[in-house]
Every structure is written in C-alpha cells, then in structure tokens.
Amino acid sequence: MAESTKSRVNDFVLKLANVNGTGSASANSLLMKVIFRMGIPVSGKNFFPSNIQGLPTWYEIRVSKDGYLGRSGAVDLMVAMNSNTYERDLKEVSIGGTLLYDSTWPRDRLLARHDIEILGVPLARLCNEHFSNARTRILMKNMAYVGTLAALLELDRKLIEELVQETFARKAALTEANMQAINLGYDYAVEHFDCPLPTRVQPMDKTSGHIMIDGNTAAALGCVYAGATVGAWYPITPSTSLMDAFKSFCERHRKDPKTGEKNYCIVQAEDELAAIGIVLGASWNGARAFTPTSGPGISLMNEFLGFAYFTELPAVIFDVQRVGPSTGMPTRTQQADLLSAAFASHGDTKHVLLFPSDPGECFELAVAAFDLADRLQTPVIVMSDLDIGMNDWMCKELTWDASYRPDRGKVLGAAELEGVKAFHRYLDPDGDGIPYRTLPGVHPKGAYFVRGSGHNQFGAYTEDAAEYQQVVDRLRTKWATAAKLVPEPVIRKARKPADWGIVSVGSCDPAINEALDKLAEKGIHVDYCRIRALPFGKKVTQFLEQHDRVFVVEQNRDAQLKSLLALETNHPMQRMQSILSYGGLPMDCRCIVEGLQEAQRRGAAA
Amino acid sequence: MTSIVKPKIIHQGLKRNALGLTVRDYEGGMSTLCAGCGHDSITAALVQAFFELDIPPHSVAKMSGIGCSSKTPAYFLSASHGFNAVHGRMPSIATGAHAANRDLVLIGVSGDGDSLSIGLGQFMHGLRRNLNMVYIIENNGVYGLTKGQFSASADVGTKAKRGEVNKQPPIDPVQIAMALGGTFVARSFSGDKDQLVPLIKAGIRHTGFALIDVLSPCVTFNDHEDSTKSYAHTREFRHPVVQADFVPPAQEIKAAYDEGEVMPVELHDGSRILLRKVAKDYTVGNRGEAIEYIRDRQRAGEIVTGLLYIDESEPDMHTVNGTIAAPLNQLPHETLCPGAEALAKLQARYR
Numbered sequence: 001m002a003e004s005t006k007s008r009v010n011d012f013v014l015k016l017a018n019v020n021g022t023g024s025a026s027a028n029s030l031l032m033k034v035i036f037r038m039g040i041p042v043s044g045k046n047f048f049p050s051n052i053q054g055l056p057t058w059y060e061i062r063v064s065k066d067g068y069l070g071r072s073g074a075v076d077l078m079v080a081m082n083s084n085t086y087e088r089d090l091k092e093v094s095i096g097g098t099l100l101y102d103s104t105w106p107r108d109r110l111l112a113r114h115d116i117e118i119l120g121v122p123l124a125r126l127c128n129e130h131f132s133n134a135r136t137r138i139l140m141k142n143m144a145y146v147g148t149l150a151a152l153l154e155l156d157r158k159l160i161e162e163l164v165q166e167t168f169a170r171k172a173a174l175t176e177a178n179m180q181a182i183n184l185g186y187d188y189a190v191e192h193f194d195c196p197l198p199t200r201v202q203p204m205d206k207t208s209g210h211i212m213i214d215g216n217t218a219a220a221l222g223c224v225y226a227g228a229t230v231g232a233w234y235p236i237t238p239s240t241s242l243m244d245a246f247k248s249f250c251e252r253h254r255k256d257p258k259t260g261e262k263n264y265c266i267v268q269a270e271d272e273l274a275a276i277g278i279v280l281g282a283s284w285n286g287a288r289a290f291t292p293t294s295g296p297g298i299s300l301m302n303e304f305l306g307f308a309y310f311t312e313l314p315a316v317i318f319d320v321q322r323v324g325p326s327t328g329m330p331t332r333t334q335q336a337d338l339l340s341a342a343f344a345s346h347g348d349t350k351h352v353l354l355f356p357s358d359p360g361e362c363f364e365l366a367v368a369a370f371d372l373a374d375r376l377q378t379p380v381i382v383m384s385d386l387d388i389g390m391n392d393w394m395c396k397e398l399t400w401d402a403s404y405r406p407d408r409g410k411v412l413g414a415a416e417l418e419g420v421k422a423f424h425r426y427l428d429p430d431g432d433g434i435p436y437r438t439l440p441g442v443h444p445k446g447a448y449f450v451r452g453s454g455h456n457q458f459g460a461y462t463e464d465a466a467e468y469q470q471v472v473d474r475l476r477t478k479w480a481t482a483a484k485l486v487p488e489p490v491i492r493k494a495r496k497p498a499d500w501g502i503v504s505v506g507s508c509d510p511a512i513n514e515a516l517d518k519l520a521e522k523g524i525h526v527d528y529c530r531i532r533a534l535p536f537g538k539k540v541t542q543f544l545e546q547h548d549r550v551f552v553v554e555q556n557r558d559a560q561l562k563s564l565l566a567l568e569t570n571h572p573m574q575r576m577q578s579i580l581s582y583g584g585l586p587m588d589c590r591c592i593v594e595g596l597q598e599a600q601r602r603g604a605a606a
Numbered sequence: 607m608t609s610i611v612k613p614k615i616i617h618q619g620l621k622r623n624a625l626g627l628t629v630r631d632y633e634g635g636m637s638t639l640c641a642g643c644g645h646d647s648i649t650a651a652l653v654q655a656f657f658e659l660d661i662p663p664h665s666v667a668k669m670s671g672i673g674c675s676s677k678t679p680a681y682f683l684s685a686s687h688g689f690n691a692v693h694g695r696m697p698s699i700a701t702g703a704h705a706a707n708r709d710l711v712l713i714g715v716s717g718d719g720d721s722l723s724i725g726l727g728q729f730m731h732g733l734r735r736n737l738n739m740v741y742i743i744e745n746n747g748v749y750g751l752t753k754g755q756f757s758a759s760a761d762v763g764t765k766a767k768r769g770e771v772n773k774q775p776p777i778d779p780v781q782i783a784m785a786l787g788g789t790f791v792a793r794s795f796s797g798d799k800d801q802l803v804p805l806i807k808a809g810i811r812h813t814g815f816a817l818i819d820v821l822s823p824c825v826t827f828n829d830h831e832d833s834t835k836s837y838a839h840t841r842e843f844r845h846p847v848v849q850a851d852f853v854p855p856a857q858e859i860k861a862a863y864d865e866g867e868v869m870p871v872e873l874h875d876g877s878r879i880l881l882r883k884v885a886k887d888y889t890v891g892n893r894g895e896a897i898e899y900i901r902d903r904q905r906a907g908e909i910v911t912g913l914l915y916i917d918e919s920e921p922d923m924h925t926v927n928g929t930i931a932a933p934l935n936q937l938p939h940e941t942l943c944p945g946a947e948a949l950a951k952l953q954a955r956y957r
Contacts, residue, residue: 037957211956225949227942229934230705232698249952253944261930263937265705267923270731274698277691277728281702284689285710286935289702303692397953400946406939439935440687440703441710444664449680449688461680 008199010040010065012076014149017089018142019082021053027142028059029392030163031149035063036212036394037159039204043069043510044212044392045586050237050330056085063201066517069394070510071588076199077152079145081123098197100148102141119193121148126184131177140181147185154196156203157186211397215388216292218359218398219318220245222366223290224253227406228316230289232267232278234297237330238386239320242292272297276304276315283314284450286411286439288370290316295324295337298344298381305379306345307452309475312426312435314373314409316366317381320389323584332584333386335506336556341381342534342564348472352380352482353534357509358388360395365532367404368487374409376482377437385555387507387586410436417443424448425459426471433477479535486533489540492516494525500596501527501547503540503576505561508553508587515592524596526551531561536568544571551596553579555587610636624660632657634684639674644796644822644837645744649681651799652713652742655806656683659854666711667703671696671725674751675717675744675822694725697732700739701923707933708924711810712739718759719749722777726758729779733786733815735923740809740816743779744796746824747835754827765832778904783817784897784915790816791915792850795840796823798911804879805913807852813874814922821909834907845903847888848912851880871916881913891915 014031018024025046032044043062049055062072080089080101093099095115101107103120111118127140150157161179168174189195220242223231233243243266250264269275275291282289293301298319308315321337323329341353354369356362365382373380410430417423417438425448426435438446448459456467457474494516504512512528519526529543544550544565552562559578566573579595581587612635620628632653637646656666666686668679672693679688691699700712721729721743732741747760756764759779760772783791790812794802802820809816821840823829829836834843855876869881869890881890888910889895896915903910944952 211953213953213956221949225943227939229937229942230702232702232705249944252952253948254942256930259930260928262928263930263932263934263941265924265927265929265934267701267705267735269698269701270727273695274701274728274731277695277698278702278705281689281699281704282706282935283702284699285703285706287702287706289706304695307692398949400943400949402946404943438687439707440667441665441707444662444685447664447685447687449690451688451690452692453690 008076009202010063010204012063012199013072013074014061014063014077014079014153015075015089015092016059016061016079017082017085018057018059019084020049020051020055020057022142023139024057024059024081024142026167027146028061030160030167031146031155032061032392033163033212034155034159035061035201036207037163038156038201039207040065040201041067041069041206041394043394045071045387046391047585048331056082065204065206067206068510068514068589070514071586073588073590077197079149081141081145098199100145100152119152121145121185121188123185126188127181130180130184136177140177143178143181144185147182147187148189150182151186151189151195152193152197153200155201207394209397210394212392212394213359214241214390214392215356215359215362215384216242216320216390217245219292219362219366219382219384219389220249221398222363224249225400226288226367226370228288228290228370229264230267230278230282230287231264232269232275232282232289232291233293234269234272234275236272236294236297238322238390239292239294239297239318241390242318242320272300273304276301276317279315279317280304280308280313283373284440286408288316288374288406290318290370292318292320294320294322295340296327298337298341302345305351306347306349308379309345309349309351310347310452311450312377312437313379313450314377315379316369316373317379318366319381319383321383321385329584331386333507333586334555334582334584335383335385335508336560336582337383338554338556338560338564341383350479351534352376352378352486354380354382354487355505355532356382356384356388357506357530358395359393360398362388363398365487371407372482372485375407375434375485376478377409377434378478378482383506385507391586410434412436412438412446414443417445420445424457426455426457426474428457428474428477432481433474433479434481483535483537486535486537488537489532489543490530491539491543492528492530494527495520496525498525498527499548500551501529501543501549502551502553502592503529503531503543503561503565504553505531508555511587511589512553512592515589515596518589518593519596522597524600526596534564534568536565541569541571544569548575549599550576551579551599552576553592555581557582610638612636623657625662627657629653629657631685632663632683634682635680637678637681639677640826642825643674644746644824645675645678646681647796647799648742648744648802648820648822649678651802651806653682654799655803655810658803659807659810661711661810665709666713669696669700669703669712669714669739671716671720673717673720673749674824675715676720678715678744694720694723695728696720697725697728697737697741701732701735701737704737704739704923706935708738708929709933713810714739714741716741716743718743718745718747718757722758722779726777730782730786733783733788733817736789736814736920736926738813738815738922738924740806740818743817743819744822745779745819745835746822746828747833748824748828750824750827761834764834765830767827767830779817779819780914781897781900784893784900787920788817788915789814789917789920790913792817792913793819793821793909793911795821795844795911797837797841801846801849801911804850804852808850808873808879808913811852811873811875811877812916813918814920840909843908844911845885845908846911847883847885847899848890848914849882849884850913851882853878853880871918873918879913879916881916884912
C-alpha cells in the first residue's frame with residue numbers, strides 16, 4: 001500500500017468501485033472529462049467484467065499535473081459503491097487517503113481503518129427521496145456522487161453542467177434530473193464536510209491541443225482516412241468497438257450526399273475464418289480491407305494468414321490483445337499475442353507487426369498499416385491491446401496531411417499490361433523482393449492463379465524443389481526490405497550517458513516514461529527504445545548493441561518480446577533481462593522502478 | 607513443371623461470338639484429373655456457357671477451395687484471374703472479392719468435401735448473404751485426392767470401393783439451399799450437357815447466389831456397382847422435373863410451347879429463363895412444395911434435377927448493404943478520405 005501525502009493538488013488517483021450495468025460508466029467518464037476540461041492531464045482505466053449486469057467494475061482516474069498517464073499503484077480517493085467489494089476497496093486506499101461510501105446503510109463493521117478518512121453520504125436515501133422511478137434512482141445515485149466529488153475536489157460546476165447538457169442534448173428532462181442529482185450530492189457534501197479536501201484539483205492549462213480518445217476509435221478513423229472500403233469482422237471483445245466506430249464514421253462521412261448510397265461495405269462474418277477470407281478477397285481486388293480481432297480470432301485466422309503471406313496479398317488486421325490463453329480474461333489487457341501473431345500459420349511464415357503505444361499512434365499506424373500492406377503485399381498486424389483500445393487516453397489532437405496519397409504499391413494497370421509481352425506474378429525485377437501484381441477484371445494479360453500450393457516465380461504450380469525455394473528465398477529478401485520501410489523505434493536518451501537500456505512495445509510506454517523520471521531522481525539513468533514494428537530494423541539492433549544490459553519490459557508471462565529480439569537479432573539472451581507484468585491490469589511504473597533498483601543493488605553487491 | 611499448358615489451335619472455320627472470340631479463348635490448361643472424370647465435362651459446359659454469353663474472359667474471376675473439383679478452374683478461362691483458396695473457405699474470399707468489385711463475374715467451383723464438410727458453414731453463409739455468384743458443387747460422394755473416403759453427401763447404404771458401407775445420412779446441398787432461402791437452386795448431372803449449359807448461363811445472369819449441384823461421378827473411387835454416385839446409377843435414377851432454357855436479352859422465343867407448360871422468368875439484365883415442366887407433378891416456384899417433392903423422390907431413390915427454384919426478387923448482398931453502383935475498388939481516394947478539416951471538426955466531441 002502506497003502512502004498518500006496530505007496535500008495532493010492535481011496529483012492523485014480517484015478510484016470508483018461500482019456494480020456493472022448500473023449506469024456508472026457515464027458518471028465516471030463525466031468526472032474524467034471535467035478534469036480534462038479544467039486543463040489538468042488525466043487518464044481513465046476501466047476494469048470491467050465480462051458481463052452485462054451485476055458484477056463488480058472499477059474505474060480508475062489518474063490526475064497528474066506532470067502528465068503521467070499510466071497507473072501509479074496508489075488510490076488516494078476511493079468511491080466505494082459496491083457492497084460486494086467494499087472490504088477489498090477499503091483495503092486498497094493508500095494511507096492518508098479518503099474513502100467515500102453510501103451511508104444509507106450502516107457499514108460500521110467495515111469502517112475498520114483509522115489511517116484514512118472515511119466519508120459517508122446517504123446517496124441512495126437522497127435519490128429515493130427525490131426520484132420516483134426505480135431505475136432512475138439507481139442511475140441518479142451515480143450522478144449524486146459526482147456532485148459530492150465536485151464539492152470535495154473543487155471540480156468546475158459550470159463545466160459539469162456543460163457536459164451534462166452535451167450528453168443529453170436531445171433530452172432536456174434528463175439534463176434536469178441529472179443536474180438535480182448532482183446538486184443533491186454537492187449540497188450534502190458542503191453541508192457536512194470540510195470542502196474541498198487537501199486532495200483536489202486546481203485549473204491548469206496543460207490539456208489544450210489534446211483530446212481524450214480510445215485507441216479503437218482512433219484506429220477506426222485511421223481506416224477511414226487511409227481509404228479502407230471493406231471491413232469484415234466477427235464480434236470479439238476488446239476489438240468490437242473498432243468496427244462500431246468505423247461504421248459510425250462511415251455513416252457520417254462515407255455516404256453519397258444525394259443518394260445515401262454507401263461507398264463502403266461492412267460484412268459481419270460468420271467467424272474469424274471468414275472475416276480474414278473476406279479481407280483477402282477484397283485486397284486481392286485492390287480494395288483496402290481490414291479486420292479487427294483479438295487473440296482467439298488470430299488463432300482462427302492462422303491458415304489464411306499463412307496463405308496471404310505465401311500468395312502475397314495485402315491485409316490489415318488489428319489485434320486488440322486481451323488476456324489469454326483460451327478464452328482467458330476477455331476484459332483484461334495483455335501483450336501476449338506477440339509470438340502467435342509474428343509467426344501465425346504453418347510453414348515458414350513471418351508477419352509485419354506494428355505496435356502503437358497510444359490512440360494517437362493507433363490512428364497514425366492504421367494508415368501506415370494499409371500503405372505497408374499494399375507496398376509489401378503481405379498481411380500487416382497492428383498490435384494494440386485492451387488498455388489502448390478501450391480506455392480513454394489523453395493524446396495530441398489528430399492531424400491529417402492533406403497531401404497524403406495512399407501508397408498502393410506495385411500494381412500494374414491496363415495501360416501497363418497492354419505494353420508488356422507477358423505478365424508473371426512472382427518475378428523480382430527490382431531486386432527488393434517485392435513482385436508486381438495485377439487486379440482481376442483489368443486486362444486479359446494480367447490473369448494469374450492465386451494459389452497456396454507450391455508455385456514458381458512465374459506463378460505456375462510447381463512441386464520442384466529449386467523452384468519452390470527460389471520463391472521462399474525471395475520472400476526473405478522482402479522481409480529485409482520491410483525492415484527498411486516500417487516505422488523506426490522511438491528512442492528516449494537519458495540525461496546522462498547510460499549503460500543500461502529499456503526495450504519495450506505499446507502500452508507499457510506511460511509506465512516506462514514515469515519510471516525513467518523516478519529512476520533518474522534516484523541517480524539511475526537508463527535509455528529507452530520503444531519498438532514500433534517487426535521486423536525490428538537497424539536502429540533496434542544498434543540500441544541492443546550499445547547497451548551493456550537491456551531490460552525488456554512487456555505484458556506477458558513468457559517474455560515473448562525478448563524471445564523475438566533474440567530470434568530476429570541474434571542478441572544474446574543473457575544480456576537481456578525481463579520486467580514482466582501480466583495479471584491483466586494496465587502496467588504501473590512501480591514494477592519497472594523496483595526491477596531496475598533491484599538490478600542495481602545486485603550489481604553493486606557483485 | 608506439373609501443370610500442363612494446352613496448345614491453342616484455332617481452326618479457320620471455328621465459330622466466333624459477339625466479341626470475336628472462339629471457344630478456344632475460353633479454355634484453360636490441360637486437365638490433370640483422371641480420364642473420364644465427370645468434372646471435365648462440367649469444365650467443358652462452363653467453357654461453352656461463357657463463350658455463348660459473350661463474356662470477356664478477363665471480367666470473370668474463378669474461385670475454388672481445395673480438392674479435385676477445386677483444381678478445375680485451371681482448366682477453363684485461362685485469361686481470367688483464379689483463386690484457389692484454402693479448404694472450404696472459398697465463399698469468404700468470394701464475398702470479399704464481390705464486396706470490392708461488384709462488376710466481376712464470379713464463378714465458384716467446389717466439391718462435396720469442400721462445401722458440405724469443412725466448408726459447410728461458409729457455404730451456408732454465402733447462400734444467406736445471397737452473394738452474387740455461381741456456385742457449382744461437383745458432387746461425387748467421395749474424397750478423391752485423399753483416395754476414396756466417404757464425403758458427407760454419400761448416401762446411406764452406398765459402398766466404398768474397398769467395401770465399407772456408409773451408414774450416415776447424406777447432406778444434400780439442394781435441400782440446404784432451399785431451406786436457407788436460396789434464390790437459385792438447381793441440380794444437374796455432368797453427363798447431361800443439354801441440361802447443364804443453360805443452367806450455368808442462367809446462373810451467371812441471376813443476381814444472387816446460384817447453386818448448381820452437379821452429380822459428377824468419380825471414375826477412380828466411386829463408379830462401381832454398389833455406388834449411388836456412379837454414372838450408371840445417376841443415369842438410371844435421375845429424374846428431371848424442369849428444363850430451363852436460357853434466352854438472352856432481345857432474342858425472340860422461337861420454340862413453340864403449349865400454353866401452361868412454360869413459365870418465363872425475367873432476369874435483371876433482360877434475359878429470360880423459360881422453365882419447362884418435364885414432370886407434370888412438380889410445382890415450379892413453390893419453395894415448400896419443392897422441398898417436399900425433392901425429399902419424397904430422394905426416399906424413392908430418385909435424384910431430382912433441373913432448375914428447382916428461382917426467385918429474382920430477393921435482394922443480393924450489395925442491395926441489402928446499400929452500396930453505390932461503382933465498384934468500391936475503383937473509387938478515388940479523394941472521395942474516401944474526409945480530409946483535414948473534417949478531422950479537426952469531428953474531434954470536438956473528444957475534447
């Protein structure tokens with residue numbers, strides 16, 4: 001249990017313990033949004049069950065004037081609304097922190113801590129007295145604690161009202177009821193407690209030019225902007241909201257203004273086997289096509305992924321990773337599909353992976369994924385995760401370069417085909433391992449057979465050893481070309497020369513950045529290389545070589561990134577040390593700080 | 607090289623179609639199937655149908671899965687793109703292809719293993735989507751490439767070459783298509799080109815999923831005396847109920863039919879199918895009665911053939927989706943990308 005200092009202005013964690021299906025999500029995101037609009041950096045993590053109604057759910061809001069958006073591990077203010085988890089919620093509050101509970105029912109037995117402040121508000125009683133409908137009473141309890149928190153934390157009430165009005169723009173009656181509930185909670189707090197608490201907010205100006213968005217929404221926008229026209233999917237948590245978002249953006253931006261006809265086609269497939277098939281069929285025809293999925297979906301797509309690698313078809317897949325193996329914990333986060341995605345399918349296969357670290361990069365790398373898939377004629381898998389995909393992150397406003405034109409790669413059109421004597425699909429005239437392709441329906445000379453069976457460089461069926469090997473060796477050349485085309489790593493140099501380095505991917509980023517600052521304060525200086533793609537490329541290899549010791553930070557049990565690094569770069573395993581977090585919760589910086597401190601202690605002792 | 611290129615010899619007197627092409631222009635590589643395989647007759651029927659419909663070969667895409675039947679797209683329309691998908695998954699590839707380019711003429715060739723076992727799910731969902739394609743099942747009751755195991759279409763009591771008797775009831779693609787709302791359901795026999803060619807033509811012109819289940823005997827593993835999928839058995843027990851004659855747009859109907867015997871069906875492109883009753887007791891156009899009839903005849907050991915059901919009014923996948931008429935793969939990026947200003951504007955809700 002971390003210690004909470006007495007005064008924590010703009011630097012604290014607010015955790016809300018609710019029952020799912022009671023409407024708490026909108027109240028909690030309202031809280032986060034108010035803080036964001038007050039100009040204070042904030043992030044929200046939703047720990048929700050794989051269930052629709054009745055199970056415990058938590059929402060953790062980190063307020064950080066320094067802009068740290070990962071989890072800190074502390075809980076400074078707990079709103080305990082779920083009697084079933086009350087005991088553990090009480091335990092989790094950091095020493096010196098505060099717990100707010102619904103005092104409609106006595107909780108004497110459970111108020112067993114003296115090192116924290118416990119505040120009771122009769123939320124249910126207040127709502128029962130003022131609202132008649134049973135469902136409304138449940139929903140308004142949430143808004144009532146928003147009101148109480150407004151008083152305790154000194155939230156801007158004007159902004160609260162503004163947000164309530166935006167949320168219920170079309171239903172004036174609801175705005176009124178929600179505001180009434182907020183005022184109930186607010187008035188009670190002002191009357192009974194010393195407001196505000198030492199832990200509170202104060203307006204700043206650190207969020208302008210930023211938005212609060214989740215990665216699935218941002219990735220969907222990337223698909224729209226990259227010009228994707230075919231989307232195929234099978235519903236699976238936590239990727240579902242990506243296609244939901246794509247659909248809603250398309251409804252608004254992709255319909256013919258006169259006829260209402262769609263210039264996109266979304267197919268809800270019968271399973272993931274079909275979803276990837278639909279993507280390949282569309283890509284084969286030159287449409288930009290994608291499918292969002294998660295680990296179990298990647299497992300089912302294996303056969304077709306190998307097919308696409310071998311027949312050299314573009315495809316964009318979003319793997320919004322969740323906890324495995326098997327069904328695992330569908331609503332918890334992990335980075336445990338690295339190996340299964342990198343080598344998906346039987347035979348010698350390797351896939352290009354991209355690793356966004358926040359929603360901003362989900363947008364950027366979604367666009368890059370389509371360009372790379374077309375350029376390299378191969379599947380590109382964007383390795384997001386539940387934390388990035390479903391939680392709201394504060395990131396820079398998305399921008400679009402109007403001069404962007406999609407890179408459609410080496411596609412021969414009718415005019416070019418007219419001019420050639422004969423077309424052969426798998427020749428490598430440019431020496432970069434990337435052949436030329438043609439699209440069906442364009443020109444008779446472009447016809448060829450897409451086949452997963454052995455084929456030679458002319459595209460014809462073969463069972464000849466030398467002919468087969470020539471094709472798969474060229475695919476290796478293509479992999480080397482890919483290493484030069486994929487996004488380079490982001491390298492953060494320590495302020496002082498460092499012998500140690502951290503290597504990581506994706507959503508570990510906020511925790512690592514915070515840890516690096518904390519370690520620097522303790523005199524431990526470490527460089528940081530955030531890999532953004534497989535194949536890794538030269539800069540990653542250089543980073544590994546330049547550091548005596550590399551800490552590989554990742555969110556899985558078996559150190560999959562470390563294995564990939566060893567396999568792909570030949571870097572000795574003993575020069576890499578793992579820091580792992582794989583319980584399903586977004587990484588917090590403590591495991592990194594502790595891991596490196598421990599390493600230093602052991603180093604000093606040796 | 608294991609594929610065999612067929613030499614192209616064009617005789618002076620060879621008939622040319624409206625595009626100036628001969629039937630040779632619709633052929634493909636040499637078949638590597640067993641001599642006498644029913645599939646080769648279906649290939650020939652496909653060549654003839656595409657030739658007679660004056661379809662530019664490069665506007666067609668040939669789709670297949672895995673198996674003997676799925677090899678056949680290599681043997682026709684060499685100027686068409688082909689796609690040999692993974693086992694049982696051709697319908698999903700076809701769905702994506704059609705989503706991207708609705709102008710492409712899709713001809714799918716599958717088998718009873720590919721469509722009724724490993725690919726049964728995709729087959730049914732292709733039907734359910736009313737995907738605009740011709741879907742031929744070259745049905746022989748056995749797995750040929752793996753040497754003669756029963757397939758899911760094998761009849762009860764039929765004997766394998768090595769003597770094993772099948773005890774599980776067959777899956778009939780025609781009855782599945784009927785039950786799932788198929789809009790074009792036909793059955794034929796590889797040995798009956800007169801029936802098959804017009805069916806293929808009508809299927810190509812039908813807007814929606816055109817299923818043609820073609821009994822196509824396997825000479826190597828399932829053409830013996832105790833097989834219900836042999837040439838001899840199929841010839842003896844097939845029971846044609848409706849003959850479908852295909853009439854292209856703007857062509858006069860020349861043959862004289864007795865009134866009440868013929869039912870014309872107009873297709874979306876203006877061509878017509880003339881459904882001629884062969885069996886007096888078969889009702890054309892009634893799904894419920896058709897299912898019952900097919901089942902009754904099946905119980906009596908007969909194989910009902912012909913264009914058993916057609917409905918031109920049901921919407922296909924793109925109609926349901928409300929897709930624009932232009933193929934999606936031909937839209938310029940400018941019409942697809944909402945632009946920088948729209949991006950700035952739409953982010954208001956995330957502030």
